[in-house]
Amino acid sequence: MNYYDHFVIPFVVGTAFMFAVIVWKWGRWLWKLPVADKKAIVRGVFSLDTLRAIREVVYESLLHRKIFRVNPVLGYMHMSLAFGWFLLIAVGWIEASVVLGTGTPLHAHVFFRYFDTAQHTGWNPFAFIMDLLLLMVLSGVALAWFKRMRSRALGMKRTTKHVFIDRVALTALWLIFPLRLVSESFAAAIKHNGGFLTGGLGSLIAATMDSAVIETLNSLAWWLYSFALASFFVAMPFSRYMHIFTEVPLIFLRRYRLHSTAREKSFDNFQIQACSRCGICIDPCQLQNVLNINNVQSVYFLRDRRYGKLDEKVADNCLMCGLCESRCPVGIELNTLRLNSRQKSIDTPALTRYDYLQGIDRSSGNGKVGYFAGCMTLLTPTVLRSMERIFEAAGEGVWWADRDGGSCCGRPLKLSGEVNAAERIMARNKELFAKHGITTLVTSCPICLKVFREDYNLEGIEVIHHTEYILRLVHAGRLSVEATGQEFTYHDPCELGRGSGIYEEPRELIRMAGRLVEPEHNRREALCCGSSLANLVIDDSQQSKIGSAVTSELEATGAATIVTACPLCKKALARDASVRVADISQVVAENLRVAS
Amino acid sequence: MPQFGFSISQPRAVNLDTNDFVPAEKLLRELPELQSCIACGSCTATCTAGNLTSFNFRKVHTLVRRGEYREAYEQMDKCMLCGKCRLVCPRGINTRAVVMKIKRELGDYQR
Numbered sequence: 001m002n003y004y005d006h007f008v009i010p011f012v013v014g015t016a017f018m019f020a021v022i023v024w025k026w027g028r029w030l031w032k033l034p035v036a037d038k039k040a041i042v043r044g045v046f047s048l049d050t051l052r053a054i055r056e057v058v059y060e061s062l063l064h065r066k067i068f069r070v071n072p073v074l075g076y077m078h079m080s081l082a083f084g085w086f087l088l089i090a091v092g093w094i095e096a097s098v099v100l101g102t103g104t105p106l107h108a109h110v111f112f113r114y115f116d117t118a119q120h121t122g123w124n125p126f127a128f129i130m131d132l133l134l135l136m137v138l139s140g141v142a143l144a145w146f147k148r149m150r151s152r153a154l155g156m157k158r159t160t161k162h163v164f165i166d167r168v169a170l171t172a173l174w175l176i177f178p179l180r181l182v183s184e185s186f187a188a189a190i191k192h193n194g195g196f197l198t199g200g201l202g203s204l205i206a207a208t209m210d211s212a213v214i215e216t217l218n219s220l221a222w223w224l225y226s227f228a229l230a231s232f233f234v235a236m237p238f239s240r241y242m243h244i245f246t247e248v249p250l251i252f253l254r255r256y257r258l259h260s261t262a263r264e265k266s267f268d269n270f271q272i273q274a275c276s277r278c279g280i281c282i283d284p285c286q287l288q289n290v291l292n293i294n295n296v297q298s299v300y301f302l303r304d305r306r307y308g309k310l311d312e313k314v315a316d317n318c319l320m321c322g323l324c325e326s327r328c329p330v331g332i333e334l335n336t337l338r339l340n341s342r343q344k345s346i347d348t349p350a351l352t353r354y355d356y357l358q359g360i361d362r363s364s365g366n367g368k369v370g371y372f373a374g375c376m377t378l379l380t381p382t383v384l385r386s387m388e389r390i391f392e393a394a395g396e397g398v399w400w401a402d403r404d405g406g407s408c409c410g411r412p413l414k415l416s417g418e419v420n421a422a423e424r425i426m427a428r429n430k431e432l433f434a435k436h437g438i439t440t441l442v443t444s445c446p447i448c449l450k451v452f453r454e455d456y457n458l459e460g461i462e463v464i465h466h467t468e469y470i471l472r473l474v475h476a477g478r479l480s481v482e483a484t485g486q487e488f489t490y491h492d493p494c495e496l497g498r499g500s501g502i503y504e505e506p507r508e509l510i511r512m513a514g515r516l517v518e519p520e521h522n523r524r525e526a527l528c529c530g531s532s533l534a535n536l537v538i539d540d541s542q543q544s545k546i547g548s549a550v551t552s553e554l555e556a557t558g559a560a561t562i563v564t565a566c567p568l569c570k571k572a573l574a575r576d577a578s579v580r581v582a583d584i585s586q587v588v589a590e591n592l593r594v595a596s
Numbered sequence: 597m598p599q600f601g602f603s604i605s606q607p608r609a610v611n612l613d614t615n616d617f618v619p620a621e622k623l624l625r626e627l628p629e630l631q632s633c634i635a636c637g638s639c640t641a642t643c644t645a646g647n648l649t650s651f652n653f654r655k656v657h658t659l660v661r662r663g664e665y666r667e668a669y670e671q672m673d674k675c676m677l678c679g680k681c682r683l684v685c686p687r688g689i690n691t692r693a694v695v696m697k698i699k700r701e702l703g704d705y706q707r
């Protein structure tokens with residue numbers, strides 16, 4: 001039997017269209033991947049990574065475990081839609097295969113209750129399960145409705161503003177399940193094949209309408225249901241719902257160690273189209289909640305980039321603080337994507353740029369340990385003086401890379417998108433480090449730290465932040481810190497915390513000097529000081545507004561001193577602080593226990 | 597014409613009437629705070645690039661505002677975007693944005 005009725009046409013056409021578009025998109029992206037990435041995929045496919053990826057797909061794409069962690073109600077909403085629908089398809093498939101036999105066409109599975117041939121007497125376990133699942137999905141739809149109306153109820157202050165194609169897809173999606181309920185109820189009124197929900201409604205329909213009317217409405221309902229499915233499938237690859245399928249290859253590719261880089265590549269597409277526009281990244285953004293800027297957050301940035309409408313002002317207006325990246329349930333590399341879109345729009349070949357650095361060497365001193373202050377530390381001499389005292393107290397011979405002026409590390413250029421130019425500066429600095437034969441490079445600036453670690457490939461030189469270095473000195477017994485009984489609070493710099501994963505070292509040092517009181521937002525959740533070099537748009541008053549909001553949160557701890565570990569954060573916080581703001585090196589240098 | 601013994605060195609003559617102000621005006625429209633510059637020179641004094649070469653940020657942005665773009669693009673290319681100037685500017689001018697804008701606007705004026 002071929003189980004055919006005209007109403008299946010929209011569904012069949014829509015489904016075929018959707019899969020054709022998806023295969024075409026993915027195929028093109030994969031084809032355009034750089035050779036190294038393709039090799040990584042080939043290596044990865046036959047490794048344990050594939051199994052890990054499958055596990056992750058179940059946890060994240062179906063169960064949405066990460067969203068559950070952020071917010072259980074929101075998690076249930078996503079899970080009931082994704083996992084519920086998946087189970088409806090899976091269980092429906094099994095039921096149709098049992099009743100209609102294997103090898104029946106796809107639409108007969110999807111519209112099974114219409115084509116059902118079994119004689120139903122008594123309780124049908126399949127119908128019961130299917131109704132339960134439908135109820136679960138409907139509850140998700142109801143929650144989604146509710147979220148649109150009142151996002152706060154689901155713990156989100158703001159929900160995403162959607163584009164037209166998203167609205168089409170969304171409307172279709174919302175209609176699919178209520179229409180399914182209606183269609184299956186009518187089928188049940190005729191065939192008595194429903195469960196507690198559709199069967200109950202079916203009996204009600206059978207009892208109140210006469211059979212000719214039921215026949216007509218039945219056919220109408222199935223037509224509408226098929227149309228709703230078709231509209232969703234046609235709109236889907238062009239709307240945010242592309243994420244449903246794209247998240248799956250993304251998880252695999254990520255397990256095969258593919259990453260976005262400072263220059264665009266086709267892998268970026270998998271990340272961009274895996275964004276569900278859930279809007280979780282909106283609320284934490286300080287540009288949103290302090291400055292009321294509401295068109296630059298990652299969700300809008302990815303959307304604009306996907307539809308080719310990215311404006312420089314949107315790409316440039318981001319602190320790259322990483323707060324949204326740490327929250328994103330899909331794990332999209334938001335900072336890197338932001339960076340490479342800047343690279344694309346402003347990078348110039350830079351053939352002779354910074355040639356003036358050739359031969360410039362203002363370094364001094366001798367030692368295996370090199371100290372790179374960085375531009376920002378040179379602007380905060382107290383940090384430099386403190387480091388001098390610490391090195392001296394520990395008896396360390398130091399090579400001072402830039403105490404008397406020197407080059408920038410290159411990260412500010414990179415953050416602004418001038419990656420080619422940044423590489424030229426980096427090459428010069430590398431030559432300098434190699435020339436002086438250091439084995440350890442200490443820096444006080446987390447911005448420099450990050451670029452030394454990630455972009456310099458300094459073979460044979462260990463790069464560490466001064467917090468790590470000082471703590472090592474203490475552990476090695478070369479330095480000791482006097483306890484003062486003072487109260488300190490600590491501000492995690494973005495580039496040091498989320499950026500480089502250094503959270504505990506500064507805290508351990510502070511606890512040696514006194515008591516540490518944590519501010520409301522700390523570690524992975526820490527706020528940005530507002531002066532980030534990555535933002536090229538906001539003006540001075542806006543920077544200081546963000547800064548003072550952070551400062552007041554730190555002051556609310558009641559601590560006598562605000563400690564941080566970045567010269568730029570220090571400057572930003574000190575602007576509006578009514579208590580002392582000090583770098584961790586100052587705290588240590590001031591409380592050195594004199595060797596007896 | 598009587599000669600008074602004064603002359604103007606041709607290369608230093610500035611004729612504001614013949615300058616093309618379109619890029620300069622665009623710069624000031626997008627970064628109006630630049631008009632509040634008091635030419636204090638703090639930016640130049642602290643400049644990382646200026647410390648190593650003869651690059652002078654105050655001079656470059658002042659010339660650009662006057663519509664004199666000669667060499668401005670090449671000069672701006674010396675900047676490392678380190679951001680020190682922004683931190684010391686008493687008028688809180690977004691100097692890094694000024695650098696970027698000048699580079700973007702004057703791309704056509706190269707050579």
Ligand code: SF4
Binds near residue numbers: 298
């Ligand atoms: S970027 Fe991540 S958090 Fe933001 S909307 Fe997309 S999926 Fe959600």
Ligand code: SF4
Binds near residue numbers: 286324
């Ligand atoms: S990185 Fe920070 S500033 Fe940029 S969008 Fe995310 S939260 Fe906002």
Ligand code: SF4
Binds near residue numbers: 632636638684685
């Ligand atoms: S520091 Fe600011 S006010 Fe002073 S010259 Fe530079 S831009 Fe102008």
Ligand code: SF4
Binds near residue numbers: 643646674675678682
């Ligand atoms: S950003 Fe450019 S102009 Fe400003 S101090 Fe740094 S190198 Fe000099």
